[in-house]
Amino acid sequence: xxxxxxxxxxxxxxxxxxxxxxxxxxxxxxxxxxxxxxxxxxxxxxxxxxxxxxxxxxxxxxxxxxxxxxxxxxxxxxxxxxxxxxxxxxxxxxxxxxxxxxxxxxxxxxxxx
Amino acid sequence: xxxxxxxxxxxxxxxxxxxxxxxxxxxxxxxxxxxxxxxxxxxxxxxxxxxxxxxxxxxxxxxxxxxxxxxxxxxxxxxxxxxxxxxxxxxxxxxxxxxxxxxxxxxxxxxx
Numbered sequence: 726x727x728x729x730x731x732x733x734x735x736x737x738x739x740x741x742x743x744x745x746x747x748x749x750x751x752x753x754x755x756x757x758x759x760x761x762x763x764x765x766x767x768x769x770x771x772x773x774x775x776x777x778x779x780x781x782x783x784x785x786x787x788x789x790x791x792x793x794x795x796x797x798x799x800x801x802x803x804x805x806x807x808x809x810x811x812x813x814x815x816x817x818x819x820x821x822x823x824x825x826x827x828x829x830x831x832x833x834x835x836x837x838x
Numbered sequence: 839x840x841x842x843x844x845x846x847x848x849x850x851x852x853x854x855x856x857x858x859x860x861x862x863x864x865x866x867x868x869x870x871x872x873x874x875x876x877x878x879x880x881x882x883x884x885x886x887x888x889x890x891x892x893x894x895x896x897x898x899x900x901x902x903x904x905x906x907x908x909x910x911x912x913x914x915x916x917x918x919x920x921x922x923x924x925x926x927x928x929x930x931x932x933x934x935x936x937x938x939x940x941x942x943x944x945x946x947x948x949x950x
Contacts, residue, residue, distance in 0.1 A: 729881075756935070756936045757936075758936040758937070758938070760938075760940075767940055767941075767942050767943060768882075768927065768929075768940035768943075769940075770937050770938060770939065773935055773936035773937060775935065775936070780935045780936065781935050781936060781937040783937070815881050815882070817881075817882075817936070817938075819936055823935065825870070826872070826884055826887060827872070827884070827936060827938065828884060829874075829881035829882045829883070829884075830881050831879075831880055831881045832880075832881050
C-alpha cells in the first residue's frame with residue numbers, strides 16, 4: 726500500500742506570494758491533518774479534515790487555510806507569505822477522525838525569501 | 839502554537855546499549871499517546887502507541903511506559919543500533935480527532 730505523498734517536496738517563494746501544497750493520503754484513509762515544523766516551535770498542528778469538512782483547527786492566522794476533496798486528497802494554502810512561514814509542512818493521514826494512528830508524508834520544505 | 843520546540847535535548851548511547859527517552863505531556867485528559875521517529879529529511883515515522891487505560895505496551899525492541907499520575911511517557915529501545923539514530927517525538931491526543939500535540943523531541947545518537 727502506498728504511503729502518504731506530498732507535492733511539491735521543495736518550494737521557494739517570496740514574501741507576499743501565496744502557495745498551495747498538496748497531500749494524497751493512504752488509500753482508504755479519510756482523515757488528513759496538517760502540521761508545521763520549525764526548529765524554533767517544533768511540530769504544530771494546523772488543521773484536520775475529514776470527509777471534506779474541517780474538524781479541528783490549530784492556532785494559526787487566517788492566512789493558513791485548507792480543503793479536502795471527495796477522494797480525501799487535501800490541499801493547504803498560505804496567502805501573503807511571511808519570512809516566518811518558512812518551514813517543513815507535514816501531512817498525516819488516518820483511517821478516521823477518532824484519534825488513532827497517523828501516518829506522515831515526507832513533507833514539503835517551504836522557503837520564503 | 840501549542841508545542842514547545844526550543845532547545846532539543848540529546849541522548850548519546852553506545853551501540854548495543856538500551857536507550858530510554860522521556861517525555862512529559864501536557865494534558866491530564868489526554869487518552870492516546872504515540873511515539874514517532876524522524877530521520878533527517880523525512881517525515882515522522884510511527885513507532886508505537888498506547889492508550890490511557892494501559893501503563894505499558896511492548897513492540898519489537900521498543901517498550902512504551904505511561905505514568906498518568908505524573909503525566910510522563912517513556913520510550914525504551916533495547917539493543918540500540920546505529921539505524922536508531924534520529925529525533926524522537928512523543929505526541930498526545932485528547933479526544934480531538936486528528937489533532938496531535940507534540941513534545942519538543944529528543945535527538946538520539948548511537949555510537950558504533
